[in-house]
Every structure is written in C-alpha cells, then in structure tokens.
Amino acid sequence: MVHSAERQIATSVLVIGTGGAGLRAAIELAERGVDVLVLGKRPKADAHTTLAAGGINAALSTIDAEDSWQQHAADTITESYLLARPDIVQVVTENAARGIEDLERWGMPFARESDGQISQRFFGAHTYPRTAFAGDG
Ligand SMILES: Cc1cc2nc3c(=O)[nH]c(=O)nc-3n(C[C@H](O)[C@H](O)[C@H](O)COP(=O)(O)OP(=O)(O)OC[C@H]3O[C@@H](n4cnc5c(N)ncnc54)[C@H](O)[C@@H]3O)c2cc1C
Incomplete structure (x- = not known):
C-alpha cells in the first residue's frame, strides 16, 4: 500500500x-x-x-480632540499626491477607530497614556498625532 x-x-x-x-x-x-x-x-x-513597527493610524482623538476621520482622510489624500482613491480612503479612515477596537478586543497591548487611553504619536503626514502603537513607545 x-x-x-x-x-x-x-x-x-x-x-x-x-x-x-x-x-x-x-x-x-x-x-x-x-x-x-x-x-x-x-x-x-x-x-x-x-x-511593521511604526503603528496604525486612526483618528481616536485621544491626544488632540481636534482630530477627526475627515482630517485623517484629507491628510491621506494630500500625502498620496491625489493618487489615492477618495472612496477607498473614506472607508479606511472612517472605519480605522473600529479597527483599533477590534485589535483591542483580540488582545493587542497598545501603549497607553496614564489615564488609560490609547497613546497616539506623530508618524507621517499627520496634522495631529494619530498613530496607535505597541511595544516601542
Ligand atoms: C518594514 C516594514 C514596515 C512597515 N511599517 C508600517 C507601519 O508602521 N504602519 C503601517 O500602517 N504599515 C507599515 N508597513 C506596511 C504594512 O506592513 C503593509 O501595508 C501591510 O502589512 C500589508 O498587509 P497584507 O496582509 O496586504 O500583506 P502581507 O502582510 O505582506 O501579507 C501577505 C501574505 O501573503 C503571503 N503570500 C503571498 N503570496 C502567496 C501565495 N501565492 N500563496 C500563499 N501565501 C502567499 C505572504 O507570504 C504573506 O504572509 C510596513 C511594511 C514594511 C515592509
């Protein structure tokens, strides 16, 4: 056999x-x-x-309350030199906070501020700090 x-x-x-x-x-x-x-x-x-080591962008507004998904979208389109598809950018930026929530639910140990909120830092092309990260803050 x-x-x-x-x-x-x-x-x-x-x-x-x-x-x-x-x-x-x-x-x-x-x-x-x-x-x-x-x-x-x-x-x-x-x-x-x-x-990937830098982090994940989402307008959580934990560091600067002025941030919004619309500003995240505008920054993304500008940084793409207008090559990014606006409809795709909207889906990504509007749902980015939900993506962070999902990752939290699945156990991602995001760096946090002393009040417990997820830390956000400048990474690239940001009007406001909006990169959530883990492990190297
Ligand atoms: C060094 C580095 C640093 C980065 N830092 C950041 C960052 O800080 N923040 C950020 O937002 N983005 C960052 N990026 C970009 C980000 O990592 C990618 O955009 C993202 O991970 C892409 O995810 P993906 O699932 O599409 O592809 P991948 O994570 O590359 O996954 C594709 C998978 O498909 C598998 N695969 C491919 N072909 C086949 C096949 N024929 N059969 C079976 N399997 C196959 C590959 O082996 C791989 O496992 C970084 C990228 C690199 C390389």
Whole structure:
C-alpha cells in the first residue's frame, strides 16, 4: 500500500495569504459562521504585517480632540499626491477607530497614556498625532 503525504481538506472559503488583510478577512468570515481556511506560504514572522513597527493610524482623538476621520482622510489624500482613491480612503479612515477596537478586543497591548487611553504619536503626514502603537513607545 502506498502512503501519500497529500491529504484533502474541504472549506467554504480559502483565503490565500496570512498577513493582516488575509487574517482580517478570515476573522470576519469566521465571526459570521462561515467555514474558512487561511493558507500561507512562508513562516508567520515573514509577512509585511509582522515587520511593521511604526503603528496604525486612526483618528481616536485621544491626544488632540481636534482630530477627526475627515482630517485623517484629507491628510491621506494630500500625502498620496491625489493618487489615492477618495472612496477607498473614506472607508479606511472612517472605519480605522473600529479597527483599533477590534485589535483591542483580540488582545493587542497598545501603549497607553496614564489615564488609560490609547497613546497616539506623530508618524507621517499627520496634522495631529494619530498613530496607535505597541511595544516601542
Ligand atoms: C518594514 C516594514 C514596515 C512597515 N511599517 C508600517 C507601519 O508602521 N504602519 C503601517 O500602517 N504599515 C507599515 N508597513 C506596511 C504594512 O506592513 C503593509 O501595508 C501591510 O502589512 C500589508 O498587509 P497584507 O496582509 O496586504 O500583506 P502581507 O502582510 O505582506 O501579507 C501577505 C501574505 O501573503 C503571503 N503570500 C503571498 N503570496 C502567496 C501565495 N501565492 N500563496 C500563499 N501565501 C502567499 C505572504 O507570504 C504573506 O504572509 C510596513 C511594511 C514594511 C515592509
């Protein structure tokens, strides 16, 4: 009898790529009760998502109450030299705070101010400090 290392796995959705985009899509599907399998081709520490160290932008307004998702969108479009698609920029910036909330829910140890609010720092092209970060503050 010949033994093969191959085996068959059935899934409703196959997500290829185990960086932030693939994992976020997989979590959304799993939370909606959809059977999902995520496939990566390299070690988990080798995705760009794992290499990113600066932080994540979201207008939480914890350091400066003047910040808003609209200002985040305007800064993003300006920094893209008007090449970014405004509809995509709106989706990203308007939902960025929710993304931070999701990461908190999943255990991300964001750096915090003494009052417990998530810290935010300047990173790039910001009118106000709006980068949430962990580990190197
Ligand atoms: C050094 C560095 C620092 C950065 N710092 C920041 C930062 O501070 N803040 C910020 O917002 N952004 C930062 N970025 C950008 C950010 O990391 C990326 O925009 C983001 O992680 C992209 O996520 P992703 O899921 O699309 O891609 P990735 O995280 O690259 O994931 C793609 C995955 O797909 C896998 N894959 C590719 N092809 C196949 C295939 N054919 N079959 C199976 N698997 C496949 C790859 O192995 C990888 O695991 C940084 C990027 C780098 C490289």
